[in-house]
Structure formats: structure tokens, C-alpha cells
Amino acid sequence: MADVALRMEHVYKKFRKGEMFNSLRDLVPALTGRMFQRQGLAGNDQREFWALRDVSFEVKYGEAFGIIGHNGAGKSTILKILSRIMKPTRGSMVVNGRLSALLEVSAGFHPELTGRENIFLNGTILGMNRREIESKLDQIISFSELEEFIDTPVKRYSSGMYARLGFSVAAHVDPEVLIVDEVLSVGDHMFQQRCMERMSSILKGGTTVLFVSHNLKAVSELCSRSMLLRKGEVAAIGETDSVVRHYLKDAQEAGDGDESKPVYVSDVKVSDETGERSTFESGQTAWIDVEVTAREKVQKLAILLWIADEKQYQIFQTSSEVLGHSRFCLDPGESYRCRFELSLNMGQGTFYLDAAIGRFDIQKVYDRKTPAATVFIRSTSAVRGAVNCFPKLTEAEMVLDSRLEERHA
Amino acid sequence: MRGYLQELNKYRGLFWMLTYRDVKVRYKQSLMGFMWAILMPVLVVVSGVGVRYAYALAAHRLLNKADVASVAVKALPWAFLVSSIRFSCNSLLSNQNLVTKIYFPKEIFPLAAVMASLFDLFVASGALLIFLFVMQVGWSMQLLWVPLLLGTIVVLACGIGMIVSAAGLFFRDVKYIVEILLTFGIFFTPVFYDTRMFGDQGKWLLLNPVAPLLESLSACVTHQQPPDPGWIAYSLGFAMTALVGGHLFFKHLEPAFAESI
Secondary structure, three states: OOOEEEEEEEEEEEEEOOOOOOOHHHHHHHHHHHHHHOOHHHHHHHHEEEEEEEEEEEEEOOOEEEEEEOOOOOHHHHHHHHOOOOOOOEEEEEEOOOEEEEOOOOOOOOOOOEHHHHHHHHHHHOOOOHHHHHHHHHHHHHHHOOHHHOOOEHHHOOHHHHHHHHHHHHHOOOOOEEEEEOHHHOOOHHHHHHHHHHHHHHHHOOOEEEEEOOOHHHHHHHOOEEEEEEOOEEEEEEEHHHHHHHHHHHHHHOOOOOOOOOEEEEEEEEEEOOEEOOEEEOOOEEEEEEEEEEOOOEEEEEEEEEEEOOOOOEEEEEEOOOOOOOOEEEOOOOEEEEEEEEEOOEOOEEEEEEEEEEEOOOOEEEEEEEEEEEEEEEOOOOOOOOEOOOOOOOOOOOOOHHHHHHHHO | OHHHHHHHHHOHHHHHHHHHHHHHHHHOOOOOOOHHHHHHHHHHHHHHHHHHHHHHHHOOOOOOHHHHHHHHHHHHHHHHHHHHHHHHHHHHHHOHHHHHHOOOOOOHHHHHHHHHHHHHHHHHHHHHHHHHHHOOOOOOHHHHHHHHHHHHHHHHHHHHHHHHHHHHHHOOOHHHHHHHHHHHHOOOOOOOOOHHHHHHHHHHHOOOOHHHHHHHHHHHHHOOOOOOHHHHHHHHHHHHHHHHHHHHHHHHHHHHHHHHO
8 A cells, every 4th residue: 555654463572571681690590500400590480571562553644643541551661662672572564754762862972072063973873964954953942942052062051951952853844644743842832832733734744644743733733633541552543532532531440449338430422412522612602421330329429520721730610519409428339420511712722621529518529530521622723721701802993192291181 | 784884874863963972971071181091092002101111121121112013003092992891881871861762773883882982082093193103113005904994993893892882771781791801901911011922822812803904003013024914814813703793693683672661
């Protein structure tokens, strides 16, 4: 197939846990011991584990493909295999085109060299030739906003400056296939914004991008298709929106193990008129269904709902009780469902919905899901900030001198 | 083979960049700057002359100029060999983040380390030329052997460099073993002495592949005499074997580098 940029077929990767012999001093006695005892290192087989198991996927030219998963799910291993740093234990992979991997943007920096020298060094490491770097030098420097310090050794840089220079070099490599690992989490908010913009423009230029991140917002903004990894296996693959939802559900189920709670939040769904979803336009109406289930007999219950922003700061709270619904009682095994209608007047960003079940009179919270759901707010208009106040410009005119004089008089 | 050379050629720029970096970093921030390249050979020469002077006293002879010049001529390539092996041994470990994060043929690291040491050798050679001129050492057509002899030493350094860098990645104590061998190597290599001094037993010392090269350099630079082609062929054969063997060894282990470092 000519339109495939990247493909992995049934890739397995095995690692060994525990310490290996890394000095001759340890190895020689171990080998001698084995010769005499005939078992010695036999325990080794149990120390193996599979970092990847039967991973297959393909990415088409010009597509942005996201990989998400918890720590240790095998994301970085996939990138290392694709960039040929590691060999798969089994399976095969194909990469068509010049590949550039930004696994760690400042990996090639040498602290003693100046910013300018490091641009050349790192640019070469990332696969550019000297002439290419020279032609892009000004662009790179101005993107990094380090004009003043460009001839200072990078050991004097702050970590933010370091990372900014690293990303600036990396962002100006023009590969056909770009592998990006968590590099967007550098610098301050403004710089991150610029990084995202740069990524989008790289994408528009027809580059195939493989994007790995914990930042779900970035993944869902950039990638049309995604893959969810769970313990080295592909748990879901397809539209980013549904894969992200799958991931969040995963995170939620991890906390369900506690059997001691008399009543717990058993299900939370976020939907609009078309059905369940996680991405909304700013100001759109959303329905949040919260279902609670009782294990024991509980009384005078109320369902609570919070919204928190990216920094876990609570920006909104409501409950079934303050909305006028009377307290309810549940017998063991019974479930109760509430539907909240919210208009999501937040600005662009990621927001977390927390749901809880509790009693107001004795100030007790039986169970709380944090986060129960995650929503991404998109805003097409020129609105910035945490809330959308739906601004309109109603009047705009030049203030005339005569009127000013009148006012002063 | 052809595909491999093409790939190596693709990373040519990176090879020069890393060499440039190693050289630059070594000279930057060092008090002596380019004197650094000369310091090590000068130390070897001074101690060699001291040893030579002691020999002469013991033999009730005068120390002649040719002996001093010969020590100087042999000290430089030896210092080069020592520093290139030492740097290449550490080259993979000190570039750990590149080894685990970015793909390219990893032999670039030890080879760039050898190349950076070669740069030092050239700087020091400039000083040596002045020294030889002051000592009034003559010249002859025998100097045409020098590029071949130096080339053989470089090939040998590359071969050994690849072996010790790969081995050093898997076994951290290889570094110390190499260090000890390099420190005591000078006693088994005719830098301070000539193999002739041992009479008939001297040929055993020539089995050390570095020995014929240093002896030949001394012969054709300071004594204007033709070197022994047989022994040069022996050293060349040894160096080529080290290069090919070292490369095979390196390439065999390379896929495991990123996981084992």
C-alpha cells in the first residue's frame, strides 16, 4: 500500500526485569558458579516481561496519530522501536520516508557549548545538514526567544530556556514522518501555545505525525485517530474522541475496587442531543447522568457534582439537593439516577467533572469519583480565559474633543 | 556492505559534528587551550629523556641528539593511541542520552573520539616539527613511510576503540582494566627504549603490534633509514584484523545498547 507511512505488524518486545551483570567482576564468579552448580542463572526466565504484546497499527501519509496510555503501557517502547533505537523481539515494522524522532529534544545538548553551537549540534543529530541549519538559524533563534543569550554556554540556561531551545531546533526539522514524545510540555503557557501552533502547521504541511502524550487535550486537538495501550496491548484504536473516552473510563474503573463503601457512584455519562461525547463547544448544553448504587441501606442521600479546571481548581459546584430535589433513600442493590443539565460556559480547555454521593445533614461523602468524566471545551470565537462571557461589541467610536471639553466643563 | 557504507555516508555530517564538539569542548574552558594537546606528549618526552639519560650514564656514554629526537617521535603516536582508546572507551557511556534517544550508527561515537585525538596529534606534530628542526634532525625520502605508519596506528585505534567502547557499555569495569593496561603499556612498548637495546631478544618486543610502527617511525624520521617492511606488514595485518573484528563485535552488540546501558 503506497499511502502507508508507518506500519507495525504483530510486534512483541521482551525486557528483563531486575539487575543484570554489568561488571566483569560479577559476571566471572556467576559463570564459574554456573559451571559447578549447573543451575545458577536458571531463575532468569521468570524475570522476563513483555513490554509490548501483539501491537499492530498503521498510519497513513499526512495523518496525525496519537498514542495514549498510563505510565508503563509501552508507549515509549513503540517509539523506540519505530525510530530503530531498539529491535522488536518479534514482528515487523515499516517506515516510509525520512523519520525524525523527538524523544527528548535537548538530548544532544552539550552544556559547555553556546546556544548557537548547540543548534548546529542538535540540528545535525536530528538529521539536518549544515546548509539547512544555516538557512533556518534565524528562524530557530527567534522562535526560541533567546536572541540575547544565544552566545552563552547552555549550562548557564534555566531549564525552561534549555527546553525552549531544544524544541525550537526540533520544530524546524522537516521530516516526512515525525515522532513526538511529550515534548509539548516544556516552557510556560505562552510557549506551549506556540508549540501547539507550530505542530498544527507542521501537520498542515503534510507531515505524518505520531504523537505520544499524557496531555489528552493536545492529543484530541492534534490527532484524528488514536490508539490506547494497556499493559503493552492495544486496548482501543480509532477515532481520537472515542479512544480518549475509553482511556478515561479505564482510569475510572481502576478506582472501583473498594467494596467497603455502602453506596457508590456506579456510572457517569456526559452527552449532548446526539449522544455520549467528550468534546463540546463553549456554551453548549450538556447532560450529565450520574448513577449511584447502594450496597447497604442508606438514607437522606444527595448527588453532588463539581467542575474543576486543569489545575484541579474547583470552579463550579451543584447538587441534587440545592437544585430542589428531595433527599432519597436506597436499599441494598438499588440504583438511583440523576440527570443534570449544564450549559458549559467555560473557555477553551480541559475540565474535570467530579461526582459524589453524600449526606448533607451529617456532612458525609460516601463516594467521590475524581474525575468522573473529562470534557474538552472548544471555542471557535476569539474568547480566551476560564469562562466564556459571550462578548459582543455593541459600540465603538472615536471620542471627539468637543465632547471631552463638555465633560470637563 | 554497500548499503552500510551509504548509511555511514549519510551520517557523515554528524560524525564531523561530534568530532568538532569533542575538540571544542576539550579546548574550551581549559586554562591552556591548545597547549593541552602538547602537554601529554611533552610529559612523555621529558620522562623519556630522563630515562634515556639514566641509560647513558649507566653505559658510560653520552646522550646523543638522535636518541632524544627518537623518544619525541615515538611519544606522540603513543600519546595519540592512549588518548583515543581512553576517549572511545567512554564515548558510549558519556553520550548515554543520545544512545537511548536517537537512532544512528553508534560506531560514530568511538570513531569521533579517535578523530578528536587525531586532531590533538596534528597540533602536537606542529610542535614536534619545530623541535626536530631545533635538534637539527635531517630528512630523507624515507619520510614517505610516515603516512602509512600513522594510518596503521589510526586503524588500530579505531578497531580497539570500537571493541572497548562496546565492551565498556556492558561491563562497567572494562574502563578500569583499559586504564591499567594503558598505564603499563608504555613499559612493553619501545617508547623510552629501543628494541635494539635488548639484542636478539628484542624481536619478541616487536610482537606488540604498536612496537614495529614506533620503531619504523623512529627509523625513518630520526635516522633516515628504511624501516623493515615485514614487520610493518605484520602491524598492518593486526590493525586491519582489529578494525574488522572490532566492527563485527560492535555491530553484533549494537542492537542491545539502548536496553543495556
